Amino acid sequence: xxxRSDIWxxxxxxxxxxxxxxxxxxxxxxxxxxxxxxxxxxxNNESSMARLRxxxxxxxxxxxxxxxxxxxxxxxxxxxxIRGVSRKRWIYAGIAASFFVLIGxxxxxxxxxxxxxxxxxVVKNIPESTPARQTKIPVTGDSIETAMSRPADDSSARMxxxxxxxxxxxxxxxxxxxxxxxxxxxxxxxxxxxxxxxxRYPEIGGYMDAKKEEDLTIRVDRYTxxxxxxxxxxxxxxxxMTRSNGKPTRRARKTRQKLEDWKRTDEKRFDGxxxxxxxxxxxxxxxxxx
Amino acid sequence: MKRIVxxxxxxxxxxxxxxxxxxxxxxxxxxxxxxxxxxxxxxxTLRMKKDNGGIAExxxxxxxxxxxxxxxxxxxxxxxxxxxxxxxxxxxxxxKKVTIIKESGRNKQKNTFNPDQWDRYxxxxxxxxxxxxxxxxxxxxxxxxxxxxxxxxxxxxTAWYYPSTPKPSFASLLPAFSGIPGLVLKYEYxxxxxxxxxxxxxxxxxxxxxxxxxxxxx
Numbered sequence: 486x487x488x489r490s491d492i493w494x495x496x497x498x499x500x501x502x503x504x505x506x507x508x509x510x511x512x513x514x515x516x517x518x519x520x521x522x523x524x525x526x527x528x529n530n531e532s533s534m535a536r537l538r539x540x541x542x543x544x545x546x547x548x549x550x551x552x553x554x555x556x557x558x559x560x561x562x563x564x565x566x567i568r569g570v571s572r573k574r575w576i577y578a579g580i581a582a583s584f585f586v587l588i589g590x591x592x593x594x595x596x597x598x599x600x601x602x603x604x605x606x607v608v609k610n611i612p613e614s615t616p617a618r619q620t621k622i623p624v625t626g627d628s629i630e631t632a633m634s635r636p637a638d639d640s641s642a643r644m645x646x647x648x649x650x651x652x653x654x655x656x657x658x659x660x661x662x663x664x665x666x667x668x669x670x671x672x673x674x675x676x677x678x679x680x681x682x683x684x685r686y687p688e689i690g691g692y693m694d695a696k697k698e699e700d701l702t703i704r705v706d707r708y709t710x711x712x713x714x715x716x717x718x719x720x721x722x723x724x725x726m727t728r729s730n731g732k733p734t735r736r737a738r739k740t741r742q743k744l745e746d747w748k749r750t751d752e753k754r755f756d757g758x759x760x761x762x763x764x765x766x767x768x769x770x771x772x773x774x775x
Numbered sequence: 776m777k778r779i780v781x782x783x784x785x786x787x788x789x790x791x792x793x794x795x796x797x798x799x800x801x802x803x804x805x806x807x808x809x810x811x812x813x814x815x816x817x818x819x820t821l822r823m824k825k826d827n828g829g830i831a832e833x834x835x836x837x838x839x840x841x842x843x844x845x846x847x848x849x850x851x852x853x854x855x856x857x858x859x860x861x862x863x864x865x866x867x868x869x870x871k872k873v874t875i876i877k878e879s880g881r882n883k884q885k886n887t888f889n890p891d892q893w894d895r896y897x898x899x900x901x902x903x904x905x906x907x908x909x910x911x912x913x914x915x916x917x918x919x920x921x922x923x924x925x926x927x928x929x930x931x932x933t934a935w936y937y938p939s940t941p942k943p944s945f946a947s948l949l950p951a952f953s954g955i956p957g958l959v960l961k962y963e964y965x966x967x968x969x970x971x972x973x974x975x976x977x978x979x980x981x982x983x984x985x986x987x988x989x990x991x992x993x
Contacts, residue, residue: 676879678833678855709816709853712836716826717855747830751856755877756884760896762875764839764852764861766951766964766971767899767930773831774823774969 677703677711681721682744684733690725693718720744812983813843813942815958817973819854824968830856831969839973841945847988848944862990863947870947874990885990897950902927905954911935914960915975924951934962 673680681689693701701713713721723740727733733741754772755761761768819837821828828835837854851860858879864871873893877884888896903926910921912935919935926932936957946953952962960975 674879674881675858676881677858679880681855703855709838709840709851711838711853711855712818713855714828714832714835716828717832717835720832744833747833748856750830751833752880752882755857755859756880756882762861762896763857763859764850764875764948765897766932766949766962766973767926769834769852770964770966770971773828773834774821774966774971775829 678744678748682724682741682748684725687725690722693722693725697722811844812979812981813841813958814977814979814981814983815841815960815975816977817841817961818976820972820974822963822970822972828969831971834971838976841948842983842987843942843944844983844985844988847985848942848948849988850948860990861948862988863944864988865944868943873947876990878991893947899926899928900950900953903951912961915978917960919960920957922955930964932962932964934959936960 673683673685680686697718700715701718703711703713720740720743724733724737724744726737751763751772755763755768761772763769763772817839819834819839821831821835823831833856834854837852837856840849840851840853842849842851846865848863848865849860852858857877859875859877862874862876864873870890870893872890873888875884875886875888903924906923906925908921908923912919912921914935914937917937919937922934922936924932924934932951934952934955936952936955936959938957941956942958945959946955949959952959958978960978961973963970963972
């Protein structure tokens with residue numbers, strides 16, 4: 486019964502037009518009755534319409550009073566309209582329930598102490614701007630040197646894991662391997678910069694270009710992620726720019742030349758017998774901040 | 776009433792969610808140094824007016840990691856430009872030798888120093904003065920105190936340290952910080968109005984695998 490209007494809609498689809506002569510016959514019949522009424526020839530010929538008028542039944546008085554009262558209350562906004570009351574109640578109940586759940590969850594998180602996990606945690610370098618926290622570093626099991634001293638061919642599973650993490654992995658040992666966009670690439674002389682500028686892996690340019698908007702990170706090991714600064718990344722990208730014939734552009738050649746010059750300057754400063762140590766902040770700072 | 780409920784709901788819920796998410800599920804554990812191991816990773820950043828720092832960009836974003844246990848210590852610089860480590864070995868609490876190894880590039884270099892040679896190598900820090908200030912900074916949840924180190928030739932290094940029992944091996948590999956009563960968690964050096972900053976990004980007191988302290992074979 487609740488979907489009465491739907492029933493009518495449904496029935497409407499089965500509508501059948503009446504025969505065309507029906508209207509003419511009804512009109513003729515009504516006209517004849519009307520003429521008889523006018524002539525007043527017989528009291529028995531009272532129009533059926535007039536008889537129907539007598540069947541009018543007045544509604545009880547309290548119904549109209551109740552309707553008026555309800556309309557008045559609706560105008561004043563004291564009660565919501567009858568339709569939709571239950572739905573809004575459900576909405577408010579849902580809001581209240583979610584509110585209490587969130588309050589409960591917050592209180593739980595704030596006041597209930599949580600035991601530190603004893604599971605190994607992979608260390609990620611935390612940017613300076615993020616909230617500081619102390620991080621446990623698992624050093625015992627798969628430490629830096631043991632992990633890095635594995636033969637490159639034997640470490641495919643680890644490399645796959647690193648590829649999934651979206652970072653590059655560089656061994657600090659010789660014959661290290663880089664994971665570049667999911668593809669392992671062997672480092673040349675265990676040297677990240679030289680590997681980038683050597684052009685032995687032309688796909689590096691494509692990768693750098695694809696990651697233009699993201700911070701590029703080289704994963705050295707579980708302790709260390711080297712972040713490539715935006716300027717350095719832009720230079721490496723420039724270096725891989727090519728002309729239509731596939732040869733490097735003039736700008737690319739100049740950028741490569743600049744990076745090679747910097748490398749030579751760095752080696753001249755820190756390699757050999759000169760008393761400078763790149764690990765020392767003064768020695769490093771006075772070279773690179775010139 | 777309806778409006779008040781709506782306003783309270785939409786202002787309170789985000790605040791509660793933010794408060795809840797700010798608290799880590801596994802709360803940070805501040806463990807005192809046990810003496811078995813210490814690993815501190817320092818992120819290297821630059822502060823300069825110009826966007827392009829030239830050669831400095833190849834060190835910007837690098838990491839310097841300090842590893843120490845009872846008998847050994849290692850300080851490793853890993854950057855786009857180079858990877859290099861300094862290994863220190865101790866016997867009966869005294870420094871026996873320091874080995875610096877360049878791990879990247881075609882020309883792998885190895886220099887070994889005995890304690891006297893190492894002292895001479897770092898003679899620029901002899902006679903440096905330390906000025907402890909009241910300034911503090913919070914690094915990795917630790918309240919660190921500021922100290923300004925002035926070298927004989929008036930060069931300045933600013934450091935923030937967490938007051939604790941100092942690790943002698945740290946000062947051995949970074950002699951600029953000898954005499955500082957605690958663990959240095961941030962240090963910076965300004966040269967020609969540009970600054971190189973080392974900021975601790977993680978600390979661990981877990982034991983370290985001895986292989987970490989073995990210099991790689993040439």
